[in-house]
Amino acid sequence: MAAPVRLGRKRPLPVCPNPLFVRWLTEWRDEAASRGRRTQFVFQKALRSLRRYPLPLRSGKEAKILQHFGDRLCRMLDQRLQQHKTSGGDHAPSSPSGEKSPAREAPLARVQDSSMPIPGQPKAGSSGSYWPARHSGARAVLLLLYREHLNPSGHNFLTKEELLQRCAQKAPRVAPGSTRPWPALRSLLHRNLVLRTHRPARYSLTPEGLELAQKLAESEGLSSLNVDIGPEEPPGEEPEVPGAASAELGASEGSAQEPPLELRPGEYRVLLCVDIGEAKGAGHRPGLLLELQRLHVTHTVRKLHVGDFVWVAQETRPRDPARPGELVLDHVVERKRLDDLCSSIIDGRFHEQKFRLKRCGLGHRVYLVEEHGSADRLSLPESTLLQAVTNTQVIDGFFVKRTADIKESAAYLALLTRGLQRLCQGHTLRSRPWGASGDPESRPGSSPNPLCSLLTFNDFNAGAIKNKAQSVREVFARQLMQVRGVSGEKAAAIMDQYSTPASLLAAYDACATPKEQEMLLSTVKCGQLQRNLGPALSKTLSQLYCCSGPLT
DSSP states (O other): OOOOOOOSOOOOOOOOSOHHHHHHHHHHHHHHHHTTOTHHHHHHHHHHHHHHOOSOOSSTGGGGGSTTOOHHHHHHHHHHHHHHHHTTOOSSSSOOTTOOOHHHHHHHHHHHTTTSOOTTOOOTTOOTTOOOOTTOHHHHHHHHHHHHHHOTTSOSOEEHHHHHHHHHHHOTTSOTTOOOOOHHHHHHHHTTSEEEETTTTEEEEOHHHHHHHHHHHHHHOGGGOOOOOOSOOOTTSOOOOTTGGGSOSSOOTTOOOOOOOEEOTTSEEEEEEEEGGGTSSSTTHHHHHHHHHHTTOOEEEEOOSSOSEEEEEEESSOSSTTSOOEEEEEEEEEEEEHHHHHHHHHHTHHHHHHHHHHTSSOSEEEEEEEOOSOGGGSSSOHHHHHHHHHHHHHTSOOEEEEESSHHHHHHHHHHHHHHHHHHHTTOEEEEOOTTSOOOOBOOTTTOSSOEEEEEEHHHHHHHTOTTSOOOHHHHHHHHHHTSTTOOHHHHHHHHHHOOSHHHHHHHHHHOSSHHHHHTTTTTOEETTTTEEOOHHHHHHHHHHHHOOSOOO
16 A cells, blocks of 8 residues: 655755854865865865764864864864954854844855855856856956967967966066966866967867857957956956966966066076985995085985986075075986886886976986996897987987996086086076976177076976876876887877877767778877878777777
8 A cells, every 4th residue: 555645844954053164165165176276175075074064063173073174174264263253253153053143144045055056157167157257367368369269370379478478468567477376277277168288388279168268259349359357356256366367377286476586696506406316225326426525516415306417506695594596407317327227118117207307397308328337237138228328319309428437427417517507607597487488588799697597496396296186188198108109209299189088089989980990090290200100009099999898
């Protein structure tokens, strides 16, 4: 027999016991997401845990019993609660059940509905209902890229420097070289409205971004594309300071805004920076430092994420003695003994290290090959090692230096150090953002102190971190390079046409026959000679991405 239908009033949903804490965590999460910071996930986990807790909390300290609430987050809640009380708000973050004051009714409703989609508010990662506000940084970037798209003589993309320059013309109050992240650009990249390719970065509009930019231009009139950036931002838009669109695009997350570092002649010294791996480990490594000391080479030992030796120009009279300003000269050395070279070729580190050296932001790359014992005892024949070294010089463009032993290697480093010290004499050194051109703006005839633009040591080392968070594009490149025969240059050539796995799979799906899929990538131009990728490698890649069964 069917169960009787129960009639009566529905039980009212429970009121959120901690609406203020929920609201503040939501604000912090959204702000971190708009700035591209990983703390958004911390706030999201804490928010999820708080919403499951049925009892009211009187302070942030009490929230310590909940999962994902650490000391710092509890202090943040207590500080925000104190500010709320000082400004005349309620004295507790919770609301007694059954009581509703008119003053708190609207905020409470917003908090209760914060987990539900709001009509007109786009979800993260979507662009269908996204409409950047007037005078916002996101609108400025979209219109600048759309203007470049309409330019018949343009390249259909803008580099970071071009974006900075054009935004600076509209927002001249921003200090050049600022290292504050750009929330607007991160938001556009996250919404798949702007595409970032190449290194140095190139920014262009995706089809969705082009459609939105066209609507924005039509709303303002094509003849008057006003990309001015104002100080105000409506609720729901990413928070930006006046002129934030001309801030540094590639800076590390959460970095403080600092003025550009400029070192004039006599205000810095050049010293050799040695990777800590060269000072520890096997017994032969400390011998290099002893040789450098014997040759009176000024050096320092620290952790380098790429390369074994770099040279830094260190501030001699720093404002903060504990943290002197440092600029990395445009030279990096990778040192390999023959046995190290042999093992790196076998385990695959050889090509990966060269690929990372090319992307480290320094223009002059030296591959120092040091003899060690007899080549007959190595795992690979000497001809293979010679071919690898030759390819490094001819194909990869490295300067290869061969030395007989550790003493000769130390003497070569000492020679380079003194040469760079003489080269920098009389030059003014200035920091530049990551990805910008590092060519020295030298004009000996017009200036007694020619200007050289260099990376700061922190930017150089942070940009070369091996295990940092990776984008889909970077993971795609690593995935392609796992296929035998796909080098870094070939992977980059494929990604110039298909920047993500989704775009490549879509191209495969558009092919009419399996044979067409096998030949899809065969005509991709690779390397300096612009040779075709070839049918064999194209067939291998099509099997990898199109075969539903096990690979043969």
